[in-house]
Amino acid sequence: QSVLTQPPSVSGAPGQRVTISCTGTSTNIGTGYDVHWYQHLPGAAPKLLIHDTTNRPSGVPDRFSASKAGISASLAITGLQAEDEGDYYCQSYDTGLRTWVFGGGTRLTVL
Amino acid sequence: QVQLVESGGGLGKPGGSLRLSCAASGFTFSDYYMNWIRQAPGQGLEWISNIRNDGTTTTYADSVRGRFTISRDNAKSSLFLDINNLRADDTAVYYCARMNGAGDTYDAFDFWGRGTVVTVSS
Numbered sequence: 616q617s618v619l620t621q622p623p624s625v626s627g628a629p630g631q632r633v634t635i636s637c638t639g640t641s642t643n644i645g646t647g648y649d650v651h652w653y654q655h656l657p658g659a660a661p662k663l664l665i666h667d668t669t670n671r672p673s674g675v676p677d678r679f680s681a682s683k684a685g686i687s688a689s690l691a692i693t694g695l696q697a698e699d700e701g702d703y704y705c706q707s708y709d710t711g712l713r714t715w716v717f718g719g720g721t722r723l724t725v726l
Numbered sequence: 727q728v729q730l731v732e733s734g735g736g737l738g739k740p741g742g743s744l745r746l747s748c749a750a751s752g753f754t755f756s757d758y759y760m761n762w763i764r765q766a767p768g769q770g771l772e773w774i775s776n777i778r779n780d781g782t783t784t785t786y787a788d789s790v791r792g793r794f795t796i797s798r799d800n801a802k803s804s805l806f807l808d809i810n811n812l813r814a815d816d817t818a819v820y821y822c823a824r825m826n827g828a829g830d831t832y833d834a835f836d837f838w839g840r841g842t843v844v845t846v847s848s
Contacts (some may be wrong), residue, residue, distance in 0.1 A: 617770040651834040659840065660730070661771075662820065666834040704771055708831040714787050715761075715791075715831075719770035 618643060619705050619718035624696070626724040627695045635721045637688040637705030643716055645686035648708045652681055652690050655720075656701035665690065692723070702726045728837045730822050733841030738812045746791040746842055748805040748822030755803035756780070759829035761809045762796060764818040765841075772818075775807065778829060812846045819843050 620638040624668040627633040637650060644650055652665040663672055665681040668688065681690045688705055734746040761776040774787045775796040775813070784796050795808040805822050819841040827833035 649832045649834075653835070653838075661825075661835075661838040663825075663834055663836045666826065667832070689826070703788070706771075706834070710831075712788075717771040717772040717773070 617634035617719035618712065618716035619707065621703075621713060621721045623719070623720045624723060624724065628726045629695050629697065632691060632693045633695060633723065634692075635703050635705075635723070637690070639686050639688075639716075640708060640709075642711040643686075643707045643709040644683065646710055650681070650683055650688040650712075651706045652688075653706065654699075654701060655704065656698075657695055658709065659701075660666055660671050661704070662668045669698045678726075681682050695725050697725050699723060728824070730824065730837060730839035732820060732839045732842035734823055735820060735844045737845050737847065738809075738816075739848055740814060740846060741790055742812045742846075744809045744812065744844060745806055746807040746809070746820055746822075746844070748807075748839060750803040750805065750822075753799075753824075756800040759825040759827075760798060760805045761823045761835060762794075762805075763821045763823050763835065763838075765821070766815070766818040769818075771821075776795075776825065777805070777827060783829075788811070809844070814846050816844060817846045 620665040649667045653661045654664045702720045709716045729751045731749045777796045797806045821841045823835035823838045826836035827832045
């Protein structure tokens with residue numbers, strides 16, 4: 616079981632908006648640690664999508680945005696495109712486990 | 727551009743050993759903390775180890791401490807993971823990943839390789 620909880624799957628039609636939730640606990644997201652998001656497309660290396668909770672690395676479209684409140688974080692993707700189809704992971708740090716922790720991943724399907 | 731290429735995966739027997747390698751290019755390897763992260767079949771990602779940029783400090787997840795050893799050769803821009811006493815639950819894709827800061831708790835993994843597959847079976 617992953618320390619951070621994500622829905623196994625989400626889907627949306629091209630052009631639509633989807634959100635992916637990431638729920639932690641008081642020992643990780645709830646302590647105020649940043650949340651990072653990764654995109655893993657089929658056949659590719661995982662890619663950093665959002666760092667420090669809300670920041671996009673250079674080259675990541677502004678269709679991707681993220682937020683955090685309390686023990687949860689959320690990734691939003693607007694203007695869905697077929698190329699967005701893949702797996703998305705959230706990540707933070709856990710003070711109890713003293714390790715970097717990930718969500719179980721969410722498979723995004725573009726209908 | 728930054729590239730990380732893992733190698734060394736394959737089929738290992740329970741109790742055996744494997745050495746994974748990660749060849750880095752496109753950045754000054756000796757400036758960055760480096761990590762190994764794995765993903766077992768049907769599971770999420772699991773951080774397993776990192777190493778300070780100068781190689782003097784290493785950290786491990788409880789699940790691998792004592793069996794896995796991370797090391798690096800900055801002259802060759804290479805990262806290694808020695809896996810001993812292989813177990814079935816070590817079966818996974820193993821990724822090397824660069825950390826975007828000084829190994830702090832709030833750092834992200836900003837570049838990853840495509841991974842190398844380790845399968846443990848008799």
